[in-house]
Amino acid sequence: xxxxxxxxxxxxxxxxxxxxxxxxIIMLVSGFNPIEGYTALWNGAFGxxxxxxxxxxRSTPYILTGLSIAFAFRTGLFNIGAEGQVIVGxxxxxxxxxAIDAPMYIHLPLAIIAAGIAGALWAFIPGILKAKLGVHEVxxxxxxxxxxxxxxxxxxxxxxxxxxxxxxxxxxxxxxxSDWLQSITLYSRVHYGILIALxxxxxxxxxxxxxxxxxxxxxxxxxxxxxxxxxxxxxxxIVLSMVIAGTFAGLAGAMEGLGTYGTIxxxxxxxxxxxxxxxxxxxxxxxxxxxxxxxxxxxxxxEGAGEMPTGAGVPTELVDIIIALIIFFVASSxxxxxILLRFKKEGK
Amino acid sequence: xVEYVIEMLNIRKEFPGIVANDNITVQxxxxxxxxxxxxxxxxxxxxxxxxxxxxxxxxxxxxVKGKKVNITNPNIANELGIGMVHxxxxxxxxxxxTQNIVLGSEPTKKSGVIDIDRARKNIKEISDRYGxxxxxxxxxxxxxxxMQQRVEILKTLYRGAEVLIFDEPTAVLTPQEINELMDIMxxxxxxxxxxxxxxxxxxxxxxxxxxCTVIRKGKGIGTVDTFNTNVNELASLMxxxxxxxxxxKTESHPKETVLKIENLVVKDSRKVDLVKGLNLEIHAGxxxxxxxxxxxxxxxxxxxxxxxTKSVSGKIELNNKNIMNKSPRKVTESGIGHIxxxxxxxxxxxxYSIGENMVLQxxxxxxxxxxxxxxxxxxxxxxxxxxxxxxVRTPSVHTPARALSGGNQxxxxxxxxxxxxxxxxxxxxxxxxxxxxxxxxxxxxxxEERDKGKAILLVSFELDEIINVSDRxxxxxxGKIVAEVKPEETNEQELGLLMAGSKVKAGExxxxx
Numbered sequence: 019x020x021x022x023x024x025x026x027x028x029x030x031x032x033x034x035x036x037x038x039x040x041x042x043i044i045m046l047v048s049g050f051n052p053i054e055g056y057t058a059l060w061n062g063a064f065g066x067x068x069x070x071x072x073x074x075x076r077s078t079p080y081i082l083t084g085l086s087i088a089f090a091f092r093t094g095l096f097n098i099g100a101e102g103q104v105i106v107g108x109x110x111x112x113x114x115x116x117a118i119d120a121p122m123y124i125h126l127p128l129a130i131i132a133a134g135i136a137g138a139l140w141a142f143i144p145g146i147l148k149a150k151l152g153v154h155e156v157x158x159x160x161x162x163x164x165x166x167x168x169x170x171x172x173x174x175x176x177x178x179x180x181x182x183x184x185x186x187x188x189x190x191x192x193x194x195x196s197d198w199l200q201s202i203t204l205y206s207r208v209h210y211g212i213l214i215a216l217x218x219x220x221x222x223x224x225x226x227x228x229x230x231x232x233x234x235x236x237x238x239x240x241x242x243x244x245x246x247x248x249x250x251x252x253x254x255x256i257v258l259s260m261v262i263a264g265t266f267a268g269l270a271g272a273m274e275g276l277g278t279y280g281t282i283x284x285x286x287x288x289x290x291x292x293x294x295x296x297x298x299x300x301x302x303x304x305x306x307x308x309x310x311x312x313x314x315x316x317x318x319x320x321e322g323a324g325e326m327p328t329g330a331g332v333p334t335e336l337v338d339i340i341i342a343l344i345i346f347f348v349a350s351s352x353x354x355x356x357i358l359l360r361f362k363k364e365g366k
Numbered sequence: 367x368v369e370y371v372i373e374m375l376n377i378r379k380e381f382p383g384i385v386a387n388d389n390i391t392v393q394x395x396x397x398x399x400x401x402x403x404x405x406x407x408x409x410x411x412x413x414x415x416x417x418x419x420x421x422x423x424x425x426x427x428x429x430v431k432g433k434k435v436n437i438t439n440p441n442i443a444n445e446l447g448i449g450m451v452h453x454x455x456x457x458x459x460x461x462x463x464t465q466n467i468v469l470g471s472e473p474t475k476k477s478g479v480i481d482i483d484r485a486r487k488n489i490k491e492i493s494d495r496y497g498x499x500x501x502x503x504x505x506x507x508x509x510x511x512x513m514q515q516r517v518e519i520l521k522t523l524y525r526g527a528e529v530l531i532f533d534e535p536t537a538v539l540t541p542q543e544i545n546e547l548m549d550i551m552x553x554x555x556x557x558x559x560x561x562x563x564x565x566x567x568x569x570x571x572x573x574x575x576x577x578c579t580v581i582r583k584g585k586g587i588g589t590v591d592t593f594n595t596n597v598n599e600l601a602s603l604m605x606x607x608x609x610x611x612x613x614x615k616t617e618s619h620p621k622e623t624v625l626k627i628e629n630l631v632v633k634d635s636r637k638v639d640l641v642k643g644l645n646l647e648i649h650a651g652x653x654x655x656x657x658x659x660x661x662x663x664x665x666x667x668x669x670x671x672x673x674x675t676k677s678v679s680g681k682i683e684l685n686n687k688n689i690m691n692k693s694p695r696k697v698t699e700s701g702i703g704h705i706x707x708x709x710x711x712x713x714x715x716x717x718y719s720i721g722e723n724m725v726l727q728x729x730x731x732x733x734x735x736x737x738x739x740x741x742x743x744x745x746x747x748x749x750x751x752x753x754x755x756x757x758v759r760t761p762s763v764h765t766p767a768r769a770l771s772g773g774n775q776x777x778x779x780x781x782x783x784x785x786x787x788x789x790x791x792x793x794x795x796x797x798x799x800x801x802x803x804x805x806x807x808x809x810x811x812x813x814e815e816r817d818k819g820k821a822i823l824l825v826s827f828e829l830d831e832i833i834n835v836s837d838r839x840x841x842x843x844x845g846k847i848v849a850e851v852k853p854e855e856t857n858e859q860e861l862g863l864l865m866a867g868s869k870v871k872a873g874e875x876x877x878x879x
Contacts, residue, residue, distance in 0.1 A: 230735045233722070240717040246674060247704070247712040248726040249695025 026303045029354050033301070034315065036354075037344030044339060045332060054330040059337070062325025063318035069325075071199070071206025075278060077317025079104070081215040082270035083295025084302055084309035085222050086137075090263040091304050092226055094239025097260065099144060099159025100267040101292030102166030103137035105285070107271025109170045110136035112282040113178065115188030115275070125191040130214070130272050137268015138261045140166060145260030149253035155260065163288065171284045184283040194277035209277035216310065218266055223306035225262070235259050267292060297345045316341070370432070371396045371560050372417070372448070372529055377426035379412055383761035386412040387423070390586035392562075392579045394529065399551055399561040401571040401592075403604050404581035405801045407759060407771030410564045413581070414531050418450050419443045449522025453533040455514050459507040463500055464489055467521045492523050496553050512543035519550065523559075530554065531562045536570060537799065548574045566604070566801035568597045582606050583759075605803035613806075615813045618837035620649035623686075624821035625671070625790050630680035630690075632666045640666040642845035643680070648790065653812060653822040655836030655853075657829060659865050663845040664825050665707060668794055671823075672704050673697040685789060698727050703788035705779055707795045707825070713779045714767045721749035721763035724782050756781035757807065773804040780808060784815060791815055794825045809835050829858045843867045 042052035063073045083100045090097035097103075111133040118125060144158035178185045194209040226232040238245045238255040246252050270291055275282055298316055302308030323337035347354070372394040379387040386409045394400045404410045415421045417428065419437040427434055430446050437443050443450075457466050464486045473481045473488075486502045493500045498516045506514060515535060522530055532551075536544045551561055551574055563575060571578050572592060580587040580603045587603055601609040625648040632641035640663040648654045658664055669675035671682055673694040682690040689697050698704075706712035714723050725734050725745050733744040749763045758778045760770055767775060776796065783791065793812060797805040812835060816822050826832050832839055833853045841849040841864040849864045 228740055230730045230738045230740060233729050233740060237715050237718065237726075241711075241715045243711045244713065244715050244726070246694060247672075247706060249693065249698050251693075251695075 025355060025358065026305075026308075028358065030301050030303065030308070030312070032354050032358075033347035034344050036347045037340055040343045040347075041336065041340035045336065048336070050330060050332050050336075055326055055332040055336075058325045058329025058332070059319070059322035061322070061329060063322030065325070066204065067202065068204035068206045069321060071203030071208035073314070073318050073321040074212055075206060075208040075317075076321050077313045078209075078211045078215045078277065079270035079273045079291045080294060080298050080313035080316050081212075081310055082218055082266050082273065083291050084298030084313050085218055085306065086263045086266035086270070086292075087295045088299035088302060088304040088306070088309050089222055089226070089266060090259055091299060092239065093235040093255070093259040095148075095256065095259055095263070096156050097141065097159060097263045097267070098156050098296070099141060099162050099264070099292070100270075100295045101288050101290070102159070102163035103140045103264045103267035104271040104274075104289065104291050105163075105166040105170050106136040106140045107133035107268030108275040108282050109173060109271070110268070111192075111272040111275035112185055112188060112280075113173075115192035115280075116178065116185060118192075119189075120191065122191040125189075126194070126276070129188075129192045129276055130269065133268045133272030133275065134265040135268070137264040137266070137271065139264070140268070141260040141264025142257060145257040145264075148260070149256040163292070167285060167288060170282070174282060174284050178282075185281045187280040188276065192276060193280055194273070195280070207278050209273075211273040211277040214269065215273065215313075218269060219306040219310050222266070222309075226306075231258070267295070270295075297341075300345065369396050370394060371430065372562075373429040373432075374413070374417060375427050375429070377413060377416060377423045377428075379409075379416055379421055379423050383765075385584050387416065387581075388584045388586075389426075390579075390581060390584075391589075392586075393589070394560050394562060395576075396560055397555050397558055398576040399555055399563055399574055401575040401578040402562055402564045402581065403566065403568075403571060403578050403600060405566060405583075405604060405803050406773035406799075408581045408604075409584040410581055411533065414450070414533065414562070414564060417443065417448065418531065444525055444527075447526060447528035448531065449525060449527030449529070450531045451515065451518045451522060451533065451535060453535070453537060455518055457506045457514060457517060459505075461506060462502070463504050463506065463509075463517050463520075464502040466506060466517060467502075467524050471525065489520060489524060492520060496523070496550060496557065498550060510543075512539055512546065515539070515543075515547070516550070519554075527559070529560045529562065531564065533564045534566075535563070536565070536567060544570075568600050568604075568802065571600060572597060580604055601802050604801070605806075609802055609806055613809050613813065613834040615835075616817070618652045618816065620652040620837070621819065622650055623647050624650050624684065625823070626681070626683040626686075627671075628681040630667070630670060630682060631678040632663070632670045632675060633678055634666060639678075640845055641670065641677075644842075644846050646840060646847055648821045648823055650789070650821050651816060651819045652837040653816050653824055653835055655824045655826065655832040655839045656842050656847075657826070657832045657839055657861050657865055658842035660827055662842050662865075664794075664842055666845075667842075668704070668707070668792055668823075668825060671697070671792065672702060695727075698788075701789035703783035703786055703791040705776075705783050705791070705793045705796050707798075709772075709775055709779055714775060716768040717766060719764045720753070720758065720760050720767050720770065720778055721746050723767050723778060724749040724752050726782065727786065752778070752781040752785055755785075756811075773800045776800060777804065777807070780811060784811060788820070790821045790823065792823045792825070795827065796824070797826075797828070797831060805831075829861055832861070833858070841865055 045052040045055050062069055064070055083104060086100045087097050111129045114129040114132040118128065140162055144155045144162060147153040147158050148155045174185060175181055194211045196210050199208050200206065234250050234255050238250060238252050242252050294316060298309055298312045302312035319337060319341055323334045326332040326337060327334055370393045374392045377387050377390045390413055402410050412421065416423050419439045419442055428437060435446060464482060467489055468485045473485050475481045489502045498520060500513065500516050500520055535547060539547060555561060565571060575592050577589055577591050579589045582604060627644060627646040630641055630644045631639060634640050644667065656664055666675060670677045673692050677690050684700055684702065689700055710716060725748065728734055734741055746763050753760060753763065756777045758774050758781065760774060796808050812822055824835060836853050839851050839853055840847045841861065843865060844867065
């Protein structure tokens with residue numbers, strides 16, 4: 019048991035290290051100085067309070083999409099649909115932000131809740147199809163992603179605006195933006211959403227580890243037959259798991275709509291927060307704490323990447339390669355486990 | 367001086383939290399069949415995996431023909447002439463027998479092409495010498511389980527094995543195939559091979575083995591010659607106490623009706639009737655055994671009672687209340703306990719710890735949870751208690767159920783089901799694959815429950831078990847109860863005929879249709 023726990027911690031750390039190492043080698047081969055490159059990356063992510071603020075801002079939705087995928091995964095489901103759930107959550111948040119006129123203590127919670135419900139609804143459809151008809155959730159969620167993307171674009175163009183590509187900004191009463199947070203971070207776009215994301219992580223941990231709901235969800239994920247035998251409602255649990263996962267992803271949309279941008283724009287492609295969430299969940303070993311840490315790593319890498327072309331002349335694509343390498347090493351964690359076991363044996 | 371081909375001296379193997387082998391010595395003489403006897407989870411397989419190079423022992427030494435050897439991987443074991451016939455066959459289904467046997471050491475012609483003809487001739491030769499009767503060109507997927515096992519035996523012989531380890535070889539065989547396997551083993555030793563037979567079946571040991579080393583809870587208990595011993599002595603050596611083969615029980619005193627089934631019809635997923643108008647009554651304080659050949663609707667009957675399958679028509683009443691087509695949870699709460707036939711599929715969530723498995727039907731109730739929040743302290747306390755009471759051998763309550771041996775998994779399920787004190791306890795194949803100690807324990811528990819006034823429905827394919835444990839036997843054939851007999855007034859022969867559908871009455875067993 020303790021050895022397992024140790025590995026759960028060690029493997030992602032070694033993966034990250036190997037990813038960075040491989041990135042350094044690629045930089046060397048391409049004629050860049052890896053030390054300069056990583057210094058620029060570090061400065062771009064944590065160099066001053068502004069970049070730190072932006073790193074946190076960027077990590078916030080990753081936490082939520084990571085939680086979404088991790089939660090579904092812990093209960094035996096693969097939520098590829100976080101992407102679409104983010105988009106509909108984003109749309110719902112901005113829509114409520116624009117449509118309603120109310121004091122902040124009503125308006126803001128309402129907009130956030132709308133985002134959660136939108137994500138939940140978007141996940142409910144694949145959930146119910148899986149539960150009742152046995153349609154695999156991966157296929158349905160992928161299709162739901164496209165529906166979300168194009169329907170949202172159409173609504174932005176034809177309902178929320180008159181053939182514009184971006185909506186008006188939401189009023190302050192629906193905004194997560196914080197003057198105080200901005201002022202201490204040299205006016206970065208960091209917003210109160212980070213608190214919601216961290217709270218969501220606590221909620222996920224609590225549901226999974228401490229409640230009968232989590233007990234049932236995990237049980238159904240591990241063994242449907244035994245769960246039925248034990249009197250659990252398998253269909254209900256599959257739907258519930260997707261709905262909870264969808265809520266997390268929908269909230270990630272609210273972070274963008276109510277926090278970072280305050281608007282929603284027509285998207286030419288997926289914003290990729292849901293897909294990156296898969297990597298975050300994997301790197302975080304599908305645990306709440308792991309997801310939070312992995313999301314910060316992702317946020318930092320993505321944010322710091324902006325500094326690499328200017329600071330060290332390294333193209334941003336290279337940062338994507340490094341991130342991809344890290345994921346590669348996490349996915350091949352079997353090899354790392356094997357090497358660790360080898361070392362342990364020889365150390366005896 | 368006796369010549370030993372294999373000597374494992376004072377072997378010790380530890381795993382985190384458990385000593386799997388503690389100072390075990392096994393000495394195999396040339397040309398003998400040597401049994402390795404122990405309960406489920408006693409450490410037999412671990413010991414053989416040490417010999418086969420899959421595990422390294424912490425202490426002790428292994429000698430092959432008197433020479434000390436260091437077996438660090440299975441290839442070395444192969445080179446030393448040690449071959450293993452695994453319980454779960456390692457065969458490639460779409461390949462032929464020959465292809466499977468040469469896999470990994472393919473003979474080649476000078477050009478580098480596989481010389482399958484030479485291999486085939488070679489295999490035919492070995493097969494004939496030991497009377498294996500294997501067709502080298504048959505596809506694995508087309509041949510019976512017994513034949514597949516012979517292919518495994520051939521595989522080891524082809525690689526020049528002098529010592530063959532059989533890991534519970536009879537578990538998957540029919541009685542006929544078991545006899546044939548015994549003959550094969552005898553002809554192998556006649557040709558100078560030596561055999562280690564891992565088993566917990568005492569009859570087999572008495573029939574075919576020369577000597578027997580007993581392991582109990584990881585410790586070597588000793589080695590006996592089979593001509594000096596008997597089944598009872600072996601059983602008590604294995605279990606560590608006297609084992610009673612004849613189930614002891616007093617006469618039953620059936621009281622009020624607990625379960626009443628009338629004209630029950632159940633279809634399977636393909637809409638075929640499998641239970642066809644079945645009638646059955648079970649009273650408090652009696653064990654009703656259902657005898658029948660597999661596939662005559664027993665599983666569907668149980669699934670219908672427990673709510674896992676929808677019934678088409680008829681009546682199922684528990685304590686005079688209708689429970690037909692209620693959800694499994696309602697059925698469970700109305701007072702039914704179910705020891706399922708397939709313990710891995712239904713009985714346990716294998717990835718949950720043994721502690722979490724102990725509250726599989728009660729987790730939502732007080733004191734295990736309150737307002738949907740689990741109380742792990744209460745759950746683990748309960749689990750500890752059940753583990754103690756039902757002698758479930760596990761390193762801790764946190765151990766995943768998957769890591770336990772079959773017998774201990776079954777004891778855990780029985781503990782959980784009996785502890786809820788249901789009015790009707792359904793036990794489907796409760797002792798399949800278990801050793802005598804565990805079987806005795808489980809039978810005792812069932813009878814104890816009966817004596818407490820519970821109703822018990824026992825479904826088993828083992829006629830021994832049905833006759834020994836039941837107070838009343840209902841014979842099931844083609845979806846119906848076709849006869850009811852008293853265990854003391856019947857015998858295996860009569861039951862066998864009834865199960866095959868012939869309409870004989872007790873006392874007229876030689877009359878056929």
